[in-house]
Amino acid sequence: MLKTNFVFIIFLFSFTAFTNTATAQPKKIKTIVVDAGHGGSDVGAVGNYEGSLRAREKDITLAISLKLADELRKQLPDVTIVTTRTTDIYQSPREKANIANQANGDLFLCIHADAVNLKTGSRQVGTREVTRYKVTYKGKGKSRKKISTPYKVTQPVYEYYKIPTTRKGTSVFLFAPHKTGDKLKAISQEEGDFDLEGHDDPAEAKIDFNSPEGRAIAQVYAKRFQEKSDLIGTLVNEEVAKTGRNALGVKQRQVGIWVLQATNMPAILIETGFISNPEDERYLVSEAGQQELAEVITRAVIRYKALMENANTTTAN
Numbered sequence: 001m002l003k004t005n006f007v008f009i010i011f012l013f014s015f016t017a018f019t020n021t022a023t024a025q026p027k028k029i030k031t032i033v034v035d036a037g038h039g040g041s042d043v044g045a046v047g048n049y050e051g052s053l054r055a056r057e058k059d060i061t062l063a064i065s066l067k068l069a070d071e072l073r074k075q076l077p078d079v080t081i082v083t084t085r086t087t088d089i090y091q092s093p094r095e096k097a098n099i100a101n102q103a104n105g106d107l108f109l110c111i112h113a114d115a116v117n118l119k120t121g122s123r124q125v126g127t128r129e130v131t132r133y134k135v136t137y138k139g140k141g142k143s144r145k146k147i148s149t150p151y152k153v154t155q156p157v158y159e160y161y162k163i164p165t166t167r168k169g170t171s172v173f174l175f176a177p178h179k180t181g182d183k184l185k186a187i188s189q190e191e192g193d194f195d196l197e198g199h200d201d202p203a204e205a206k207i208d209f210n211s212p213e214g215r216a217i218a219q220v221y222a223k224r225f226q227e228k229s230d231l232i233g234t235l236v237n238e239e240v241a242k243t244g245r246n247a248l249g250v251k252q253r254q255v256g257i258w259v260l261q262a263t264n265m266p267a268i269l270i271e272t273g274f275i276s277n278p279e280d281e282r283y284l285v286s287e288a289g290q291q292e293l294a295e296v297i298t299r300a301v302i303r304y305k306a307l308m309e310n311a312n313t314t315t316a317n
């Protein structure tokens with residue numbers, strides 16, 4: 001008991017020391033997983049405002065992801081780039097997360113496109129004649145009769161349409177902090193053979209995540225993943241801002257995002273732009289827009305990789 005507690009304290013002490021900053025510990029980025037959001041029967045958002053190109057999110061995410069994977073391979077030839085899909089196939093979030101976890105990814109980038117519920121507008125497009133009836137009664141008692149007299153009225157004819165959103169730009173989402181429990185589960189599934197960053201001793205790498213000290217370590221990993229996710233998210237946001245497009249910041253969703261929580265690695269979801277905004281929709285379907293986004297994200301990844309691998313190298317053990 002005493003011995004266990006002692007080991008527990010040592011673990012806690014050494015791991016909390018690492019978590020003070022996201023970049024406190026060098027870690028080689030060997031594998032990056034790129035996920036084209038949605039796919040197949042899961043179409044995602046569709047452009048539906050008046051004059052929309054009817055772009056589909058699943059096509060946009062695939063096109064950007066393929067360009068991003070190409071760009072990452074070109075700029076980071078020593079890194080393995082894994083894609084969850086390269087064609088229009090359906091994958092559940094669980095399948096996407098499994099691909100990332102099985103690839104032993106060091107970073108998970110989910111590519112999506114935003115949409116908002118649009119307001120409906122109406123306009124008069126003409127008139128039409130309709131027949132109405134004026135009802136009168138004649139006579140009294142049993143001989144009382146109903147008389148309907150037709151007359152014409154002119155009615156306006158309206159057309160309804162969806163008003164595009166004025167919201168545009170790129171947002172980055174992280175897994176919600178109150179969903180850390182799910183991230184812990186993803187970490188804990190890697191029973192016994194967990195990659196302990198910076199530790200070469202294989203005996204130390206064997207962790208029983210059901211033990212109190214194992215759970216404490218998983219907590220630290222979840223926190224560290226959160227910090228790293230925040231860092232890559234911030235860098236993506238900065239690189240977007242440099243292009244002159246709206247950089248909407250790094251956010252968290254109350255409901256949580258399953259793929260981000262189920263992956264045993266730092267993970268972000270990039271909402272590349274709004275399909276429900278005319279300017280963004282056209283940008284997202286264009287070769288130039290897709291390529292710019294691929295390059296923007298790649299620049300952020302290069303900065304992230306440099307920070308991760310070069311941080312504190314002098315004190316690394």
Ligand SMILES: [Zn+2]
Pocket residue numbers: 037038044045057112113
């Ligand atoms: Zn989506």
